[in-house]
Amino acid sequence: MHKLGPTARTKVKRLPKRGHYDRDVVNEVLDAGFICHIGYVIDGQPYVTPTAYWREGGHIYWHGSSASRMLRAQKSGIPVCLTVTHIDGLVMARSAFHHSINYRSVMAFGTASIVDEPKTKEAAMRAFVERLYPGRWDTLRPVNKQEFKATTILGMELTEASAKIRIGNPVDDDEDYALPIWAGVIGLKTLVAGIGDDARLAPGTRKPSHLDSFAEDADFGALLKRYKSS
C-alpha cells in the first residue's frame, strides 16, 4: 500500500497543499527523527508523552511510557496518535500574519499494543539501540531475563498517517512585496555538541570505532538517516 490517506482524521484541512499521504514521504519524515510525542486518552483526559521511537517496515515501535499500565489492562490495544516534528527554520514575512515556521511533521493514528512475542521483542530492542548507534548492540553486556521483562515496547501498524511539510520563503500579500520591510528565513540545525567518557570507565576502556561518526559538530540528522529499516 503506497497511500496512507487522506482519511477523515488525517486530511490536512488548514493549508491543504502542505499535506502528503504517500508512504515514502511519511517514512522519510519518521526516519529523520528519534523522539515522538504519543497522545492517548485516560478517562476522557488527553496525555502527551515524549518517547523514543523507530520504524521497521510498516510498523512503528516506541519505548514504554505511562500508557503501558493502561495497555496491560486493555490487551486489545488503545487508540493513539503518534506525532513527529522537525523544525527546519523560522520564516519572517512583511506582516505578522504571514510569519511561519518551516517544518516536517507526521501524525499517525493507530491502535497501540504491547510487543510480547519474544523474538519480535528482542529484534525491536536491538533495533532501538542500532537505530541510534549502528554497531553498538554486540558490544554491550547482554540483556538478562529481568531486563527483558522490565522493558516495555509498544508498537502499531502504520496504516493511517499524514505528513505536513512547509519549506521555503515567506508568502506575503501581493501588495506587501513593495514595502521596504525585510523578510527571509532563519535556518536551524541540530549538531553533535561533543562526546564525553563516563566518569567510571574501567581502566583502559576506549571509545569504540562505531561511535567515531559522533564527532563534535557532526550533523545529527544525517547520522540518524544511516539506519535502514527492514
Next chain:
Amino acid sequence: MHKLGPTARTKVKRLPKRGHYDRDVVNEVLDAGFICHIGYVIDGQPYVTPTAYWREGGHIYWHGSSASRMLRAQKSGIPVCLTVTHIDGLVMARSAFHHSINYRSVMAFGTASIVDEPKTKEAAMRAFVERLYPGRWDTLRPVNKQEFKATTILGMELTEASAKIRIGNPVDDDEDYALPIWAGVIGLKTLVAGIGDDARLAPGTRKPSHLDSFAEDADFGALLKRYKSS
C-alpha cells in the same frame, strides 16, 4: 502559588526522582522552547498537534490548530495536555537496558479556551512575534482587521504541570562498572544554520539590526531565553 503539583495525573511515577513541580522549574523548561505538542480528544480519539507557544506569567498561549474548530463549538473550553520537550543528549551505558536520553520536558494539563478579548489577543499576537524576534513587531506592516479575526490564539492557565529532567552520565548496574565496555554521553545542540533574504525584497531593503543575533552558528537556545515574560 509556587507549586504546580504533584497531582494524580502529573505525578511522575516511573523514576520519580526526575520529577519537578516547582513553578520556576516548569517555567524555565517552557521558556527554553517555542514548539509544543498539544493533545486533545475528539470522539474518544487522541490528536497531537505541534504548534508554536509562549508563556506570559501564569498563562500559556499557542497558535490555533485543528482544535480551534472544536473550541468554537464548545465555548466552555476543552481539556488539553501541552507537552514541551528538549533533547539534550544521548546516554550510552554498558547494557542496552540502561541506555537513556538526557532531556527536559514539561507536561501541563488545563482547559484551553480561545483568546477573544481584543486587548488580550493583540498583546498575545505581539508577544508571539517578539518572543522569537525581539524588536520585530514595530517594523512590520500593521495587522489588519481581517487578519486579526482570522488569527486564533488559544490559551490556558498554568495550574497543573510537572517537569521531568534527566541530566548527566549513565547509571549502570554496580557489577557492570568493571566491564571493559565504553559508556558516556553525546551532547546535542541546536544552532542557527544561517539567515537568508527573501527572493522578492523591495530594492534597498536591508536586514534590520534586531536580527543581528541570528548569526550562523549562534546558539538558538540562548536566543530564545532573551524574551522576558511579563
